[in-house]
Amino acid sequence: MIESSLDTIRTAYDDVAVLYAEMFRNAHDEAPLDRAMIGAFAEFVRAGGGPVADIGCGPGQVTAHLRSLGVPAFGIDLSPTMIELARQEYPDLRFEQGSMTALDLADGSVDGVLAWYSFIHLPPAELPTVFAELGRVLAPGGHLLLGFFTTDDDSPNPAEPFDHKVTTAYRLSIDHLAGLAREAGLVELARMRREPGEAERFLHGRLLVRRPAE
Structure with a gap:
C-alpha cells in the first residue's frame, strides 16, 4: 500500500512542480508565526552544529531559508x-x-529534521513508520519540527481527509502526532496552532520534539 501511495504522491507533485515553485516562492513573507517557529527550530539546531535535513523540501525555498538562519541544511524530496x-x-x-x-x-x-507539510498525503496508518524513521536519523539531542494542517478541537478523528489541490491529504490532530512522537522515543518541547489566513481553509499545526540526549 505504501509504495502505491508514494507513487501517487510523486507523480502528482511532478505534474505541478513548476507552478508550485512559483506559488510558494515567498510563502513565509506573510506568515510571521511560521517564521517564528522555524526560527526557534533553527536556534535549537544551530547549537548542535551538525547537518539538518529538510524532508519533503519541494523546490527548496525553506531549505534556503534555514541556510539564511545559519543552519547547514540540505533537502530531500520524493x-x-x-x-x-x-x-x-x-x-x-x-x-x-x-x-x-x-x-x-x-x-x-x-x-535536526524539518518536515513541513511533507507527510500530509501519507495514509495515516503509515505515520508510525515515518516517526520511527525520522527519530532514527536524529542524533541524540536532535530536534524535529513538524508543520501540517490540523483538526478542530472537537474533532473525534485523529486524521481527516480533504481534497488538497495536488492529491488527497489529511488534517491531523496535534495530540495524535504528539502521541506518535512519544511512541518513537521523542519528547515534546512545544506546539502551536494558528488560524487560517485569508486564502487558507484550515487550521495549521506545528509540533517541536526532541530526541533525548544519551
Whole structure:
C-alpha cells in the first residue's frame, strides 16, 4: 500500500512542480508565526552544529531559508522534478531524491529534521513508520519540527481527509502526532496552532520534539 501511495504522491507533485515553485516562492513573507517557529527550530539546531535535513523540501525555498538562519541544511524530496527545480534555484545547496519512509541517511547523522507539510498525503496508518524513521536519523539531542494542517478541537478523528489541490491529504490532530512522537522515543518541547489566513481553509499545526540526549 505504501509504495502505491508514494507513487501517487510523486507523480502528482511532478505534474505541478513548476507552478508550485512559483506559488510558494515567498510563502513565509506573510506568515510571521511560521517564521517564528522555524526560527526557534533553527536556534535549537544551530547549537548542535551538525547537518539538518529538510524532508519533503519541494523546490527548496525553506531549505534556503534555514541556510539564511545559519543552519547547514540540505533537502530531500520524493519528486525528482522538485529536486531538479531546487538544484537550479539554489545550486550551492545539496538536494537529493528520497522518501521519508526509508531515508538514505545513517542512524543519528543529523542534528535536526524539518518536515513541513511533507507527510500530509501519507495514509495515516503509515505515520508510525515515518516517526520511527525520522527519530532514527536524529542524533541524540536532535530536534524535529513538524508543520501540517490540523483538526478542530472537537474533532473525534485523529486524521481527516480533504481534497488538497495536488492529491488527497489529511488534517491531523496535534495530540495524535504528539502521541506518535512519544511512541518513537521523542519528547515534546512545544506546539502551536494558528488560524487560517485569508486564502487558507484550515487550521495549521506545528509540533517541536526532541530526541533525548544519551
